[in-house]
Amino acid sequence: MPLSKSSLTRALRSKTIAPNPQIFREAGHALNNSRSQARRSAKPPSPLKRQKTAFDHLLNNITAHLTNTPFSSRSPQIPYLHAVLRAYETNPSHWSKYAHANPDKQYTRNLVCEVPGIFNLLLLVWTPGKKSPVHDHADAHCLMKILKGEIRETRFAIPNFPGKEGPLAETSSVPYGMDNVSYMADSVCSFPLLQFFFLASKESCVHS
Structure with missing residues (x-):
């Protein structure tokens, strides 16, 4: 006997699976947990750390050595400092931020770093064709390294008759090129102060 429309509808409804509330609750909990986990794991990107350069290591090496080594104004650690300066291979990207020309x-004269009473490290940028007057080094032990280009250092003898005028006697005139290192000091050094001289190119020569 054929079923009436109302009977067929009741039959279909009786076969429909009723939703299980427990399933929906569990699915909701799982979705909320996944969203919470996503929020916890979505950390802001950490800023990129600047990689230390060989110049940074040079500064740290000099500072650590001079601040941790007993220092005598008459016998500073010149051979060691000379060696670490020679070992550094110059790279403008390491120190160009200090090289301000005028x-x-x-x-x-551009200060790179210093420890008062022990040393200061300067980077000097020379204007092409310029030179300094004859001068001493203020009772300091001085090391110089060419970072770029070349420069000429001329030395003169101290007059034997203080207070009297007369021409200075030139004792040497030496050109220095990139990565060369030189040492200079007055005959009597009364202060435990080291100055490091960094020079740059002929076009923009750096000297301290």
Whole structure:
């Protein structure tokens, strides 16, 4: 006997699977947990750390050595410092942020780092064709390294008759090229102060 429309509808409804509330609750909990986990794991990207350069290591090496080694004004650790300066291979990307030029001056003196009473490290940028007057080094032991280009150092003898005028006697004139290192000091050094001289190119020569 054929079923009436109302009977067929009741029959279909009786065969429909009723939703299980427990399944929906468990699915909701799982979705919330996954969202919470996503929020916890979505950390902001950490800033990129600047990689230390060989120049940074040079500064740290010099600072650590001079601040941890007993220092005598008459016998500073010149051989060691000379060696670490020679070992550094210059790279403008390491130190260019310190090299500030001024074409209206003979040179600029740019402080890189210092420990008062022990040493200071300067980077000087020379204007092309300029030179300094004859001078001493203020009772300091001085090391110089060419970072770029070349420069000429001329030395003169101290007059034997203080207070009297007369021409200075030139004792040497030496050109220094990139990565060369030189040492200079007054005959009597009364202060335990080291100055490091960094020079750059003929086009923009750095000297301290």
